[in-house]
Amino acid sequence: MVPLLLALAAAAPQTVEGLWLNDDKKGLVQIAPCGTKVCGRIVKVLSRDPKAPKTDVHNPDPALRGRGFVGLPVLTGFQRSGGSWTGGRAYDPESGKSYRSTLSLNPDGSLRVTGCVLFICESRRWTRVR
Template identity: 45%
Template sequence: MRKVPLMVAVLSILASPVFAADVTGTWLTPTDQGVVEIVPCGGSVCGRLVSSDDIKTNPALTDSKNSNASLRGRTLKGLLILQGFTGSGGNWSGGQIYNPDDGKTYSASLSLAGDNTLKVRGCVVVPFCETQTWTRAK
């Protein structure tokens, strides 16, 4: 009989918001109807651009604005745009976000603000940062 209360306690802890917080999944961005899939990458998380208004119009669209000319031929669909984060659950920092609209990479952090809201903060140099709110796709 002692095992039942212990099991209930363990299950309660695992179901708590601390353990439920997870940035992985498919997210909708507030610009250009972007869709980003965030998945585990080793001990980190990374994200790929799945779709956007421009990609829907032209699935072969390339990374034409990349500051590195040798990368301008890459297809935007499936492009790795989030990488290098440390953390776990709902808070990840020290990563990078690539912006195909200007071809530049920025330091970034990710933090959940509820199960279906992700704050994505990109910085040129702190305090010159911008935060976007992404919504979990259903």
């Protein structure tokens, strides 16, 4: 069993780059290089709730509240640091808040997105689509 797990771990992608389904399954985020760092943008909205906003209405900057969700940057400024990606920010369009954040791959290939305010941190699990 252990050799099989080691083989699977070796075969799993060792990068956060790719297409990810977020934890609440409301959107797909493409994580890719942006300059010398790694960033993520919403590429598809999956929520079918007719009452859900169609634009970034909760953004603290009134000038950005009219922008649509597709193309919206939700992960910015991450740099690889050992086995994780640090120094970035995660933006939550449902609240309009941005958090200090880290990204790391879980042993099962999922992505742990951790956002922090002061010393309080919370993690979400995203699933790789490709």
